Amino acid sequence: MPDIHVSAVSHSFGDGAARRTVLREVDLHLTEPRIGVVGANGSGKSTFVRLLNGLVRPDSGTVTVDGLDTVRDGREVRRRVGFCFTDPDAQIVMPTVGEDIAFGLRRRGLSRAEIAERTEGALTAYGLADHADHPAHLLSGGQKQLLALASVLVTEPDLLVLDEPTTLLDLRNADMVRRLVDRLPQQVVLVTHHLDLLRGFDRVLVFDHGRVVHDGGADDAVGAYRELATR
Template identity: 40%
Template sequence: MIEIEDIVFRRDGAPVFDGLRLRLDAPRVAIVGRNGSGKSTLLRLIAGLAEPQGGEVRVGGVKVAKDRAGALATVGILFQNPDHQIIFPTVIEEIAFGLEQQGHPRDEARRLAGAALARAGHPDWAERLCHTLSQGQRQMVCLTAILAMEPRWILFDEPFNSLDIPSILRTEARIAALSQKVVTVTHDPARVRDYDRVIWLEQGAVAADGAPGAVLPAYVAAMERLARETPC
Protein backbone atom coordinates (compact mmCIF):
# COMPACT_ATOMS: atom_id res chain seq x y z
CA MET A 1 0.00 0.00 0.00
CA ILE A 2 1.04 3.61 -0.64
CA GLU A 3 0.31 5.64 2.48
CA ILE A 4 0.31 9.43 2.15
CA GLU A 5 -0.04 10.85 5.65
CA ASP A 6 -1.01 14.51 5.99
CA ILE A 7 1.77 15.73 3.72
CA VAL A 8 2.75 19.37 3.54
CA PHE A 9 4.89 20.49 0.62
CA ARG A 10 5.86 23.99 -0.44
CA ARG A 11 7.80 25.12 -3.47
CA ASP A 12 9.46 28.54 -3.31
CA GLY A 13 7.24 29.32 -0.35
CA ALA A 14 4.02 28.52 -2.22
CA PRO A 15 1.94 25.59 -0.90
CA VAL A 16 1.51 22.59 -3.22
CA PHE A 17 0.02 20.25 -0.61
CA ASP A 18 -1.31 21.17 2.81
CA GLY A 19 -2.33 18.06 4.69
CA LEU A 20 -3.01 15.69 1.79
CA ARG A 21 -3.97 12.18 2.92
CA LEU A 22 -4.41 9.18 0.61
CA ARG A 23 -4.25 5.40 0.68
CA LEU A 24 -3.48 3.70 -2.63
CA ASP A 25 -3.79 -0.06 -2.98
CA ALA A 26 -5.70 -0.72 -6.22
CA PRO A 27 -3.72 -2.40 -9.03
CA ARG A 28 -4.20 0.54 -11.42
CA VAL A 29 -4.57 4.09 -10.10
CA ALA A 30 -4.80 7.16 -12.34
CA ILE A 31 -4.26 10.78 -11.29
CA VAL A 32 -5.77 13.54 -13.42
CA GLY A 33 -5.89 17.31 -13.03
CA ARG A 34 -4.88 20.59 -14.56
CA ASN A 35 -1.28 21.78 -14.86
CA GLY A 36 -0.07 22.95 -11.46
CA SER A 37 -2.48 20.77 -9.50
CA GLY A 38 0.39 18.80 -7.93
CA LYS A 39 0.24 15.56 -9.93
CA SER A 40 3.92 15.25 -10.85
CA THR A 41 5.01 16.51 -7.44
CA LEU A 42 2.91 13.80 -5.81
CA LEU A 43 4.66 11.13 -7.90
CA ARG A 44 8.07 12.49 -6.87
CA LEU A 45 7.01 12.36 -3.22
CA ILE A 46 5.80 8.76 -3.61
CA ALA A 47 9.11 7.81 -5.27
CA GLY A 48 11.11 9.45 -2.48
CA LEU A 49 12.69 11.95 -4.88
CA ALA A 50 11.21 14.84 -2.89
CA GLU A 51 10.66 15.07 0.85
CA PRO A 52 7.59 16.73 2.36
CA GLN A 53 8.06 19.51 4.91
CA GLY A 54 5.37 17.82 6.98
CA GLY A 55 3.75 14.39 7.11
CA GLU A 56 5.16 11.21 5.62
CA VAL A 57 4.95 8.94 2.58
CA ARG A 58 5.33 5.17 2.94
CA VAL A 59 5.28 2.59 0.16
CA GLY A 60 4.96 -1.00 1.33
CA GLY A 61 5.96 0.23 4.77
CA VAL A 62 9.16 1.87 3.45
CA LYS A 63 9.66 5.53 4.37
CA VAL A 64 10.77 6.42 0.87
CA ALA A 65 12.24 9.86 1.60
CA LYS A 66 14.50 8.44 4.33
CA ASP A 67 15.36 4.96 3.01
CA ARG A 68 16.74 5.22 -0.53
CA ALA A 69 17.77 1.56 -0.72
CA GLY A 70 14.31 0.51 0.39
CA ALA A 71 12.70 2.92 -2.05
CA LEU A 72 14.67 1.52 -5.00
CA ALA A 73 13.42 -1.97 -4.19
CA THR A 74 9.83 -0.82 -3.71
CA VAL A 75 8.94 1.87 -6.22
CA GLY A 76 10.14 2.98 -9.66
CA ILE A 77 9.22 6.10 -11.59
CA LEU A 78 9.13 6.78 -15.33
CA PHE A 79 9.50 10.48 -16.03
CA GLN A 80 7.52 12.36 -18.66
CA ASN A 81 10.67 12.96 -20.72
CA PRO A 82 13.05 9.97 -20.91
CA ASP A 83 15.93 12.37 -21.65
CA HIS A 84 15.55 13.64 -18.07
CA GLN A 85 16.08 10.08 -16.83
CA ILE A 86 18.79 8.62 -19.07
CA ILE A 87 22.32 9.46 -17.90
CA PHE A 88 24.53 6.85 -19.60
CA PRO A 89 25.53 6.62 -23.28
CA THR A 90 24.65 2.97 -23.93
CA VAL A 91 21.49 1.03 -23.18
CA ILE A 92 23.22 -1.70 -21.16
CA GLU A 93 24.96 0.88 -18.94
CA GLU A 94 21.68 2.70 -18.33
CA ILE A 95 19.85 -0.45 -17.28
CA ALA A 96 22.74 -1.77 -15.19
CA PHE A 97 23.08 1.47 -13.20
CA GLY A 98 19.97 0.95 -11.07
CA LEU A 99 21.02 -2.62 -10.35
CA GLU A 100 24.42 -1.40 -9.18
CA GLN A 101 22.63 1.09 -6.92
CA GLN A 102 20.84 -1.89 -5.40
CA GLY A 103 24.20 -3.43 -4.53
CA HIS A 104 24.85 -5.80 -7.43
CA PRO A 105 28.51 -6.00 -8.56
CA ARG A 106 29.09 -4.44 -11.98
CA ASP A 107 29.45 -7.71 -13.91
CA GLU A 108 26.34 -9.15 -12.27
CA ALA A 109 24.43 -5.91 -12.93
CA ARG A 110 25.31 -6.07 -16.63
CA ARG A 111 24.24 -9.73 -16.78
CA LEU A 112 20.90 -8.92 -15.15
CA ALA A 113 20.49 -5.90 -17.43
CA GLY A 114 21.04 -8.10 -20.47
CA ALA A 115 18.44 -10.55 -19.18
CA ALA A 116 15.99 -7.69 -18.68
CA LEU A 117 16.55 -6.52 -22.25
CA ALA A 118 15.96 -10.06 -23.50
CA ARG A 119 12.66 -10.27 -21.59
CA ALA A 120 11.67 -6.95 -23.17
CA GLY A 121 12.35 -8.44 -26.60
CA HIS A 122 15.34 -6.21 -27.38
CA PRO A 123 18.55 -8.15 -26.62
CA ASP A 124 20.19 -6.44 -29.62
CA TRP A 125 19.86 -3.00 -27.98
CA ALA A 126 22.57 -3.61 -25.37
CA GLU A 127 25.36 -1.61 -27.02
CA ARG A 128 23.17 0.89 -28.83
CA LEU A 129 23.65 4.55 -28.01
CA CYS A 130 20.63 5.88 -26.17
CA HIS A 131 20.59 9.16 -28.11
CA THR A 132 20.10 7.27 -31.38
CA LEU A 133 16.81 5.73 -30.21
CA SER A 134 13.38 7.20 -30.83
CA GLN A 135 11.36 8.82 -28.04
CA GLY A 136 9.30 5.64 -27.61
CA GLN A 137 12.41 3.45 -27.63
CA ARG A 138 14.14 5.62 -25.00
CA GLN A 139 11.00 5.37 -22.89
CA MET A 140 11.19 1.58 -23.26
CA VAL A 141 14.81 1.64 -22.06
CA CYS A 142 13.74 3.57 -18.95
CA LEU A 143 10.91 1.13 -18.26
CA THR A 144 13.23 -1.85 -18.74
CA ALA A 145 15.68 -0.31 -16.25
CA ILE A 146 12.86 0.00 -13.73
CA LEU A 147 11.59 -3.53 -14.31
CA ALA A 148 15.10 -4.93 -13.87
CA MET A 149 15.04 -3.66 -10.27
CA GLU A 150 11.74 -5.51 -9.61
CA PRO A 151 9.85 -2.84 -7.65
CA ARG A 152 6.34 -3.47 -6.34
CA TRP A 153 4.96 -0.19 -7.69
CA ILE A 154 5.70 1.71 -10.92
CA LEU A 155 4.79 5.36 -11.32
CA PHE A 156 4.20 6.87 -14.79
CA ASP A 157 4.29 10.64 -15.30
CA GLU A 158 2.46 11.45 -18.56
CA PRO A 159 3.71 8.29 -20.34
CA PHE A 160 1.71 9.06 -23.51
CA ASN A 161 3.06 12.58 -23.99
CA SER A 162 4.85 13.31 -27.29
CA LEU A 163 4.21 9.81 -28.66
CA ASP A 164 2.54 8.97 -31.95
CA ILE A 165 -0.58 6.78 -31.94
CA PRO A 166 1.22 3.42 -32.48
CA SER A 167 3.64 4.24 -29.64
CA ILE A 168 0.76 5.29 -27.39
CA LEU A 169 -1.01 1.98 -28.02
CA ARG A 170 2.18 -0.01 -27.38
CA THR A 171 2.81 1.91 -24.15
CA GLU A 172 -0.78 1.36 -23.06
CA ALA A 173 -0.42 -2.39 -23.70
CA ARG A 174 2.86 -2.57 -21.78
CA ILE A 175 1.34 -0.87 -18.75
CA ALA A 176 -1.70 -3.15 -18.87
CA ALA A 177 0.55 -6.22 -18.93
CA LEU A 178 2.65 -5.28 -15.91
CA SER A 179 2.43 -7.46 -12.83
CA GLN A 180 3.36 -4.50 -10.62
CA LYS A 181 0.83 -2.06 -9.26
CA VAL A 182 0.72 1.18 -11.25
CA VAL A 183 0.04 4.85 -10.65
CA THR A 184 -0.33 6.90 -13.86
CA VAL A 185 -0.53 10.67 -14.17
CA THR A 186 -2.16 11.73 -17.44
CA HIS A 187 -4.03 14.53 -19.19
CA ASP A 188 -5.76 11.98 -21.45
CA PRO A 189 -8.83 10.49 -19.69
CA ALA A 190 -9.37 7.98 -22.49
CA ARG A 191 -6.12 6.23 -21.64
CA VAL A 192 -7.20 5.41 -18.05
CA ARG A 193 -10.91 4.66 -18.41
CA ASP A 194 -10.25 0.97 -17.61
CA TYR A 195 -8.25 1.68 -14.45
CA ASP A 196 -9.48 0.62 -11.02
CA ARG A 197 -9.43 4.07 -9.43
CA VAL A 198 -9.10 7.68 -10.55
CA ILE A 199 -8.06 10.60 -8.35
CA TRP A 200 -8.74 14.13 -9.57
CA LEU A 201 -6.40 16.68 -8.03
CA GLU A 202 -7.27 20.38 -8.00
CA GLN A 203 -4.85 22.88 -6.45
CA GLY A 204 -3.20 20.20 -4.30
CA ALA A 205 -6.46 18.76 -2.95
CA VAL A 206 -8.65 15.82 -3.97
CA ALA A 207 -11.59 17.08 -6.03
CA ALA A 208 -12.94 13.57 -6.69
CA ASP A 209 -11.83 10.02 -6.01
CA GLY A 210 -13.45 6.83 -7.21
CA ALA A 211 -14.25 4.64 -10.19
CA PRO A 212 -13.33 5.98 -13.66
CA GLY A 213 -16.96 5.91 -14.75
CA ALA A 214 -17.82 8.44 -12.05
CA VAL A 215 -14.71 10.62 -11.83
CA LEU A 216 -13.66 10.99 -15.47
CA PRO A 217 -16.97 12.38 -16.84
CA ALA A 218 -17.06 14.92 -14.00
CA TYR A 219 -13.45 15.91 -14.68
CA VAL A 220 -14.00 16.26 -18.45
CA ALA A 221 -17.18 18.29 -17.90
CA ALA A 222 -15.32 20.64 -15.54
CA MET A 223 -12.48 21.12 -18.03
CA GLU A 224 -14.93 21.80 -20.87
CA ARG A 225 -16.76 24.34 -18.71
CA LEU A 226 -13.47 25.99 -17.83
CA ALA A 227 -12.54 26.19 -21.52
CA ARG A 228 -15.85 27.91 -22.33
CA GLU A 229 -15.45 30.41 -19.50
CA THR A 230 -11.79 31.26 -20.20
CA PRO A 231 -11.21 33.88 -22.91
CA CYS A 232 -8.89 32.87 -25.74
Protein backbone atom coordinates in the same frame (compact mmCIF):
# COMPACT_ATOMS: atom_id res chain seq x y z
CA MET B 1 0.42 -4.89 -3.55
CA PRO B 2 2.30 -2.21 -1.66
CA ASP B 3 0.35 -0.22 0.86
CA ILE B 4 0.72 3.53 0.38
CA HIS B 5 -0.31 5.88 3.18
CA VAL B 6 -0.38 9.61 2.52
CA SER B 7 -1.35 11.34 5.77
CA ALA B 8 -2.22 15.03 6.07
CA VAL B 9 0.35 16.05 3.49
CA SER B 10 0.76 19.70 2.57
CA HIS B 11 3.57 21.12 0.50
CA SER B 12 4.68 24.54 -0.74
CA PHE B 13 7.42 25.81 -3.00
CA GLY B 14 9.21 29.15 -2.72
CA ASP B 15 9.57 31.70 0.07
CA GLY B 16 7.93 34.94 1.11
CA ALA B 17 5.66 36.49 -1.49
CA ALA B 18 6.63 33.79 -4.01
CA ARG B 19 5.44 31.02 -1.71
CA ARG B 20 2.95 28.76 -3.40
CA THR B 21 1.01 25.95 -1.80
CA VAL B 22 0.98 23.02 -4.18
CA LEU B 23 -0.54 20.23 -2.06
CA ARG B 24 -3.19 20.83 0.58
CA GLU B 25 -4.04 18.29 3.27
CA VAL B 26 -3.87 15.23 1.05
CA ASP B 27 -5.00 12.05 2.83
CA LEU B 28 -5.00 8.79 0.92
CA HIS B 29 -4.60 5.08 1.48
CA LEU B 30 -3.72 3.42 -1.81
CA THR B 31 -3.67 -0.35 -2.18
CA GLU B 32 -5.13 -0.94 -5.65
CA PRO B 33 -3.02 -2.40 -8.47
CA ARG B 34 -3.80 0.40 -10.94
CA ILE B 35 -4.09 3.98 -9.77
CA GLY B 36 -4.47 6.92 -12.15
CA VAL B 37 -3.81 10.59 -11.43
CA VAL B 38 -5.38 13.33 -13.56
CA GLY B 39 -5.84 17.09 -13.28
CA ALA B 40 -5.01 20.41 -14.92
CA ASN B 41 -1.45 21.61 -15.50
CA GLY B 42 -0.04 22.84 -12.20
CA SER B 43 -2.65 21.07 -10.06
CA GLY B 44 0.06 19.23 -8.11
CA LYS B 45 0.16 15.81 -9.82
CA SER B 46 3.93 15.59 -10.30
CA THR B 47 4.58 16.92 -6.80
CA PHE B 48 2.18 14.29 -5.45
CA VAL B 49 3.77 11.33 -7.25
CA ARG B 50 7.27 12.56 -6.36
CA LEU B 51 6.28 12.17 -2.73
CA LEU B 52 5.96 8.45 -3.28
CA ASN B 53 9.68 7.82 -3.63
CA GLY B 54 10.89 10.73 -1.52
CA LEU B 55 11.90 12.94 -4.47
CA VAL B 56 9.72 15.53 -2.74
CA ARG B 57 9.77 15.67 1.07
CA PRO B 58 6.46 16.93 2.41
CA ASP B 59 6.52 20.15 4.45
CA SER B 60 3.98 18.56 6.76
CA GLY B 61 2.38 15.15 7.04
CA THR B 62 3.89 11.78 6.21
CA VAL B 63 4.09 9.36 3.32
CA THR B 64 4.80 5.67 3.84
CA VAL B 65 5.13 2.77 1.41
CA ASP B 66 4.70 -0.59 3.11
CA GLY B 67 5.29 1.13 6.42
CA LEU B 68 8.56 2.72 5.27
CA ASP B 69 8.72 6.47 5.64
CA THR B 70 9.78 8.15 2.38
CA VAL B 71 11.96 10.65 4.26
CA ARG B 72 13.38 8.57 7.11
CA ASP B 73 13.74 5.37 5.06
CA GLY B 74 14.35 7.09 1.71
CA ARG B 75 16.96 4.66 0.43
CA GLU B 76 14.87 1.59 1.10
CA VAL B 77 11.78 3.28 -0.36
CA ARG B 78 13.65 4.11 -3.57
CA ARG B 79 14.67 0.47 -3.92
CA ARG B 80 11.00 -0.48 -3.94
CA VAL B 81 9.54 2.41 -5.89
CA GLY B 82 10.58 2.79 -9.52
CA PHE B 83 10.01 6.21 -11.06
CA CYS B 84 9.74 7.14 -14.74
CA PHE B 85 9.74 10.76 -15.85
CA THR B 86 7.93 12.20 -18.87
CA ASP B 87 11.17 12.91 -20.65
CA PRO B 88 13.28 9.75 -20.99
CA ASP B 89 16.35 11.88 -21.77
CA ALA B 90 16.23 13.04 -18.15
CA GLN B 91 16.63 9.44 -17.08
CA ILE B 92 18.90 7.74 -19.58
CA VAL B 93 22.36 8.06 -18.03
CA MET B 94 24.62 5.65 -19.91
CA PRO B 95 25.96 5.78 -23.48
CA THR B 96 24.50 2.53 -24.75
CA VAL B 97 21.15 0.83 -24.30
CA GLY B 98 22.65 -2.25 -22.61
CA GLU B 99 24.81 -0.20 -20.24
CA ASP B 100 21.86 1.93 -19.26
CA ILE B 101 19.82 -1.09 -18.28
CA ALA B 102 22.78 -2.61 -16.39
CA PHE B 103 23.46 0.67 -14.57
CA GLY B 104 20.55 0.42 -12.15
CA LEU B 105 21.55 -3.12 -11.22
CA ARG B 106 25.12 -2.34 -10.28
CA ARG B 107 24.44 -0.97 -6.83
CA ARG B 108 22.38 -3.97 -5.86
CA GLY B 109 25.17 -6.37 -4.99
CA LEU B 110 24.53 -8.69 -7.94
CA SER B 111 27.30 -10.67 -9.60
CA ARG B 112 28.50 -9.74 -13.09
CA ALA B 113 26.80 -12.83 -14.46
CA GLU B 114 23.50 -11.95 -12.79
CA ILE B 115 23.66 -8.41 -14.11
CA ALA B 116 24.36 -9.67 -17.64
CA GLU B 117 21.55 -12.17 -17.42
CA ARG B 118 18.98 -9.70 -16.13
CA THR B 119 20.04 -7.07 -18.66
CA GLU B 120 19.67 -9.59 -21.47
CA GLY B 121 16.21 -10.52 -20.21
CA ALA B 122 15.11 -6.89 -20.07
CA LEU B 123 16.43 -6.13 -23.55
CA THR B 124 14.41 -9.01 -24.94
CA ALA B 125 11.28 -8.27 -22.92
CA TYR B 126 11.15 -4.64 -24.05
CA GLY B 127 11.95 -5.23 -27.70
CA LEU B 128 15.44 -3.75 -27.46
CA ALA B 129 17.46 -6.94 -28.00
CA ASP B 130 18.85 -5.74 -31.33
CA HIS B 131 19.88 -2.42 -29.80
CA ALA B 132 22.06 -3.51 -26.86
CA ASP B 133 25.18 -1.72 -28.15
CA HIS B 134 23.26 1.07 -29.83
CA PRO B 135 23.90 4.65 -28.59
CA ALA B 136 20.94 5.41 -26.36
CA HIS B 137 20.59 8.98 -27.62
CA LEU B 138 19.99 7.73 -31.18
CA LEU B 139 16.88 5.77 -30.26
CA SER B 140 13.47 7.02 -31.35
CA GLY B 141 11.25 8.74 -28.76
CA GLY B 142 9.23 5.58 -28.23
CA GLN B 143 12.31 3.41 -27.93
CA LYS B 144 13.80 5.83 -25.40
CA GLN B 145 10.65 5.65 -23.35
CA LEU B 146 10.81 1.85 -23.48
CA LEU B 147 14.47 1.99 -22.45
CA ALA B 148 13.69 4.27 -19.50
CA LEU B 149 10.94 1.84 -18.45
CA ALA B 150 13.18 -1.18 -18.94
CA SER B 151 15.97 0.40 -16.88
CA VAL B 152 13.56 0.94 -14.01
CA LEU B 153 11.72 -2.37 -14.30
CA VAL B 154 14.88 -4.46 -14.43
CA THR B 155 15.46 -3.44 -10.80
CA GLU B 156 12.14 -5.17 -9.98
CA PRO B 157 10.38 -2.40 -8.06
CA ASP B 158 7.20 -3.26 -6.13
CA LEU B 159 5.59 -0.03 -7.20
CA LEU B 160 6.05 1.77 -10.50
CA VAL B 161 5.30 5.49 -10.73
CA LEU B 162 4.89 6.89 -14.24
CA ASP B 163 4.59 10.65 -14.70
CA GLU B 164 3.02 11.27 -18.12
CA PRO B 165 4.98 8.50 -19.84
CA THR B 166 3.25 8.90 -23.21
CA THR B 167 3.10 12.68 -23.55
CA LEU B 168 6.02 12.86 -25.98
CA LEU B 169 5.03 9.79 -27.96
CA ASP B 170 3.13 9.29 -31.20
CA LEU B 171 0.02 7.08 -31.18
CA ARG B 172 1.85 3.89 -32.04
CA ASN B 173 4.52 4.31 -29.37
CA ALA B 174 1.97 5.46 -26.80
CA ASP B 175 0.00 2.31 -27.53
CA MET B 176 3.13 0.22 -27.09
CA VAL B 177 3.72 1.75 -23.65
CA ARG B 178 0.05 1.25 -22.74
CA ARG B 179 0.21 -2.45 -23.61
CA LEU B 180 3.44 -2.84 -21.68
CA VAL B 181 1.98 -1.16 -18.60
CA ASP B 182 -1.16 -3.31 -18.89
CA ARG B 183 0.89 -6.47 -18.53
CA LEU B 184 2.97 -5.44 -15.53
CA PRO B 185 2.48 -7.45 -12.36
CA GLN B 186 3.48 -4.44 -10.23
CA GLN B 187 1.35 -1.80 -8.62
CA VAL B 188 1.29 1.21 -10.94
CA VAL B 189 0.59 4.88 -10.21
CA LEU B 190 0.16 6.66 -13.53
CA VAL B 191 -0.19 10.39 -14.17
CA THR B 192 -1.60 11.14 -17.59
CA HIS B 193 -3.62 13.41 -19.84
CA HIS B 194 -4.20 10.46 -22.16
CA LEU B 195 -7.44 9.39 -20.55
CA ASP B 196 -7.76 6.23 -22.64
CA LEU B 197 -4.72 4.91 -20.75
CA LEU B 198 -6.87 4.75 -17.63
CA ARG B 199 -9.43 2.33 -19.03
CA GLY B 200 -9.83 -0.50 -16.52
CA PHE B 201 -7.92 1.32 -13.77
CA ASP B 202 -9.08 0.45 -10.27
CA ARG B 203 -8.97 3.97 -8.94
CA VAL B 204 -8.41 7.42 -10.39
CA LEU B 205 -7.60 10.55 -8.36
CA VAL B 206 -8.55 13.95 -9.75
CA PHE B 207 -6.35 16.81 -8.54
CA ASP B 208 -7.39 20.45 -8.57
CA HIS B 209 -5.34 23.22 -6.96
CA GLY B 210 -3.43 20.76 -4.80
CA ARG B 211 -6.43 18.85 -3.51
CA VAL B 212 -7.95 15.52 -4.42
CA VAL B 213 -11.40 16.62 -5.57
CA HIS B 214 -12.55 13.25 -6.86
CA ASP B 215 -11.48 9.73 -5.99
CA GLY B 216 -13.24 6.82 -7.62
CA GLY B 217 -13.50 4.35 -10.47
CA ALA B 218 -11.95 5.24 -13.81
CA ASP B 219 -15.18 6.19 -15.63
CA ASP B 220 -16.52 8.40 -12.83
CA ALA B 221 -13.20 10.11 -12.32
CA VAL B 222 -12.68 10.82 -15.99
CA GLY B 223 -16.21 12.27 -16.08
CA ALA B 224 -15.46 14.45 -13.06
CA TYR B 225 -12.22 15.64 -14.62
CA ARG B 226 -13.93 16.52 -17.90
CA GLU B 227 -16.59 18.46 -16.04
CA LEU B 228 -13.94 20.33 -14.05
CA ALA B 229 -12.05 21.17 -17.23
CA THR B 230 -15.09 22.67 -18.95
CA ARG B 231 -16.27 24.74 -16.00
